[in-house]
Amino acid sequence: MTKVFSLQQVSKSFAAVHALKALNLELQAGEVLALLGHNGAGKTTTMKLILGLLQATQGHVEVLGEDPIRAAQSLRLRMGYLPESVSFYQHLTGLEALRYFARLKQVPVSRCPALLEQVGLEQAMQRRIKTYSKGMRQRLGLAQALLRTPELLLLDEPTVGLDPLATTEFFLTLQSLKEQGCGIILCSHVLAGLETHLDTVAILAQGQLRAYGSVQQLRAKTHLPWHIQASGHWQAADLHAELTNLGAQQLQLDDETLYLSTDLEHKVPLARYLLNQPEIDSIEVLAPNLESLYAHYNGAEAQQHGT
């Protein structure tokens, strides 16, 4: 696999403010990395270092095999970026704005209408941007980021302002880019439903990396509870003792529904036991989601700093 970028022991300071401290990150081609963290955690600074807009105070940054400061111009032809709260020239139409960016990126302007169609702006491309909704501006932002089919795509809050259908289409586009080998970095505060589109998660807090790995790896590390819920017709009293013996915690049980928490070790025996019950109608095993992983690591950070 080709490495798309790597940060090795990267620190960045602005006067007395340490925005990043000894950060190690990397991304392979065809992977999606979610960069998560509170406001001011260092996400945008990390993106700017990768884009070559900032120079690291310490450490080594490599993007697509090159130094993002020295080879800024050639690298930017190979990267796409959607900033948070993207803005465009209000007096231009969507098509005019995209044509301007296409020229700067040495892309034939004839590609612009198709790209605007791809992001769902075919009806609005001749309208001035000042008449666009936030979601439409976001779609236009995505279109400009996809000019020249990037090898590395950086997306800062890409789904903000998008309606559910547009969000689904956005993730389909992401999947297609992944399959073409594009490496994608995604910053988002909207965590619900995000984990199915990710390969790796990096959680930043106060400029430091708190967690790094796949969602599965983070689940294994955190020992956060798994949840099982089931429905059926059973004698609650009989079931209660057996489930407790198998490691169920926080058990809520009546004659028709049950809800329990457990750990990674006991979830399989418990699920297997429930599946073998003839009275069971349905069962659902819920892994710790991205929101609970995020809360766990940020909670740990908050505890460390006594907040």
Next chain:
Amino acid sequence: MVRELSIVAGKEFRDGFRNRWVLAITLLFAVFALGLGYFGSAASGTLGFASLDTTIVSLSSLAIFVIPLIALLLAYDTMVGEEEQGTLLLLLTYPLSRTQLLLGKFLGHGLVLSCATLLGFGSAGAVIAVLTERFWDAQLWFVLGMFILSAVLLGLVFIALACVISVSSREKSRAAGAALLVWFVFVLVFDLSLLALLVATEGQVGQTVLPYLMLLNPCNAFRLLNLTGFEATQAYAGLVSIAQNQLFSPSLLMVVLLAWIIAPFSLAAWLFQRRHAL
């Protein structure tokens, strides 16, 4: 390099057309030139188009007030405006350097002002030349050409100064204030300061240092350039008459104006390089 510059400059120029800057400045310049041409002799009790050379001298005095103001208004928000509307960050992630971006914008604004100057003063000059029956006078066209060229250079000087203001300001409103201050200093305060110096030293600096001090203001270089060829107007040249016909050839004054473009633009580019990425 040239490709990126032409893309950025082209957009600025199209924007100038779209928001009617070009049209407004052209009309303003044409109206000023025709008005001065027609009413220029009103003080002596006559109305009608006087000679074009007299009109050009009058225009030079007026241009010193108007062109710097228009140039500063046109370009004070070059970068700070982009930053305030949130488009600068995105632009900086595109394959063009900061200097290319700034230079492209400078050239675009320069083209807007140059076109308006050429069309406005040129068309008015042609009308006056026809009406005063001197359309085939090559010397007159040369003087008009020199005036337009120097007016363009003066505009570029103040666009370069506006670039310095724009890359140094954090808010558009502050940049606007700074632009007005720059105009006030160069157009009004500077000459008054030199006059004060002349009076304070009882004229001792008049022949030696003062002519060179005048070149610290590009407006004076412009004024000297346009008054050099008109002997009849020397009496009206004010402070400029001290330096006139003594030290500075037209080509030297052109070089001074060019230096006044290059130096502030270089400063703006340097400041923009140092500026944090938003």
